[in-house]
Amino acid sequence: MxxxxxxxxxxxxxxxxxxxxxxxxxxxxxxxxxxxxxxAVYGDDRRNPGGQAAVSVLRAPGDLDRSVAALLPGTPDVTASRAGDTTVLTAPVTGETLAAAVTAAAPEALVVGRGDDVVVYKGAGHPxxxxxxxxxxxxxxxxxxxxxxxxxxxxxxxxxxxxxxxxxxxxxxxxxxxxxxxxxxxxxxxxxxxxxxxxxxxxxxxxxxxxxxxxxxxxxxxxxxxxxxxxxxxxxxxxxxxxxxxxxxxxxxxxxxxxxxxxxxxxxxxxxxxxxxxxxxxxxxxxxxxxxxxxxx
CATH class of the missing domain: 3.60.20.10 (Aminohydrolase, N-terminal nucleophile (Ntn) domain)
Structure with missing residues (x-):
């Protein structure tokens, strides 16, 4: 159900x-x-700032933001925030570029959301x-x-x-x-x-x-x-x-x-x-x- x-x-x-x-x-x-x-929430500029993309990740290692930044063109600032099992990375690149960098930096991690306007959170437990x-x-x-x-x-x-x-x-x-x-x-x-x-x-x-x-x-x-x-x-x-x-x-x-x-x-x-x-x-x-x-x- x-x-x-x-x-x-x-x-x-x-x-x-x-x-x-x-x-x-x-x-x-x-x-x-x-x-x-x-x-999933759309349009929260505090969680997904304008001009940036957000990628939501499960099983993220603690240093994922640094390792992802090192793989991006120009090494832009990558911001990471964690809420329970979900880590959200934001950076001034496209969602596809950011998601690809996450997968390359941490193959064990799972991307569960990406985009210019959306942030996704997932977890087990009471709603x-x-x-x-x-x-x-x-x-x-x-x-x-x-x-x-x-x-x-x-x-x-x-x-x-x-x-x-x-x-x-x-x-x-x-x-x-x-x-x-x-x-x-x-x-x-x-x-x-x-x-x-x-x-x-x-x-x-x-x-x-x-x-x-x-x-x-x-x-x-x-x-x-x-x-x-x-x-x-x-x-x-x-x-x-x-x-x-x-x-x-x-x-x-x-x-x-x-x-x-x-x-x-x-x-x-x-x-x-x-x-x-x-x-x-x-x-x-x-x-x-x-x-x-x-x-x-």
């Missing part, structure tokens, strides 16, 4: 409140997944404890999502947490199961796509990333996913300018969307949305089976 929350802020006046709103929403789905939590570890209530920005997990088919560890962030500023969280993921994994591997785990969610995330890299917009990428993947699922996908929700054609996994002039939110349960500002004026609905819902920044 899993819990999903996501919040896309349309009103810049709400940006300083992003972390507090996400933390309140997280309380509403913690019981759905008390084993671990992953969080509310980890939210404090990440300093979630202090976050500002324009978009965020989180995923709580009760592991049923794989180990309880940070590596198994969602979101899966396998493309620049792209994140995907998933409640459900893809039954034909092994077949699709082999097809992607033939195209040169590499994987970090055996998780079916990673297959979905890399499929979406490949579609976006091919030039699809977010809606088309998720329509292609629905045509390709078998199984049951609710997905929330975010990018540097988009926020999208889709369920499979049976729609047995829960999802609720609330749309307000100042924000759009999605959660596995309504109680996660109940304290959002102006919820009484929001349009609240259950997303239709097989339909892709998208919003742009």
């Amino acid at each position: 899993c819990g999903i929350i996501g919040l896309h802020l349309r009103d810049p006046e709400l940006h300083p409140m992003l972390g507090r709103l996400l933390d309140d929403m997280l309380c509403g789905v913690s019981e759905r997944g008390p084993d671990s939590v992953g969080v 509310q404890d980890l939210a404090r570890t990440y300093g979630l209530r202090e976050v500002s920005g324009w978009q965020g999502l989180a995923h709580t997990r009760m592991a049923t088919e794989s180990a309880i560890n940070p590596e198994g947490c969602h979101p899966y962030s396998v493309g620049p500023d792209q994140c995907l969280v998933h409640n459900g199961s893809f039954s034909n993921h092994a077949t699709i994994r082999r097809e992607l591997e033939r195209r040169g796509v590499t994987f970090d785990s055996e998780n079916d969610t990673e297959v979905g995330a890399r499929f979406v990333a490949a579609c976006l890299a091919d030039g699809d917009d977010l809606e088309k990428a998720l329509l292609r996913l629905g045509e390709t993947f078998d199984g049951f699922y609710t997905l929330l996908v975010t990018t540097a300018d988009g926020f999208a929700v889709v369920r499979d054609e049976i729609a047995c996994k829960p999802a609720v969307i609330a749309e307000h002039p100042r924000w759009v939110a999605m959660a596995s349960e309504f109680r996660a949305l109940a304290e959002l500002p102006g919820i009484g004026e929001a349009r609240i609905f259950e997303p239709d089976p097989g339909k892709v819902y998208t919003w742009q920044r």
Whole structure:
């Protein structure tokens, strides 16, 4: 069982409140997944300064910032901050360049997020404890999502947490199961796509990333996913300018969307949305089976 929350802020006046709103929403789905939590936040200049990229890393050695800086052109300043199991490196280079330097400097480390606007945190433990570890209530920005997990088919560890962030500023969280993921994994591997785990969610995330890299917009990428993947699922996908929700054609996994002039939110349960500002004026609905819902920044 899993819990999903996501919040896309349309009103810049709400940006300083992003972390507090996400933390309140997280309380509403913690019981759905008390084993671990992953969080992604967009637009926090204190964690990912303008003109720089951020890379989130698990299993990072203590001197990673120095060894990465030595591999970058011009040896720029690399800043490292640690929150629980996650180390975030920032530097004035592209996310791809920074991620490649991390992999070269520390092959044992695992890159779990990269981009110009997003920071990803992952860890095992109770969601509310980890939210404090990440300093979630202090976050500002324009978009965020989180995923709580009760592991049923794989180990309880940070590596198994969602979101899966396998493309620049792209994140995907998933409640459900893809039954034909092994077949699709082999097809992607033939195209040169590499994987970090055996998780079916990673297959979905890399499929979406490949579609976006091919030039699809977010809606088309998720329509292609629905045509390709078998199984049951609710997905929330975010990018540097988009926020999208889709369920499979049976729609047995829960999802609720609330749309307000100042924000759009999605959660596995309504109680996660109940304290959002102006919820009484929001349009609240259950997303239709097989339909892709998208919003742009």
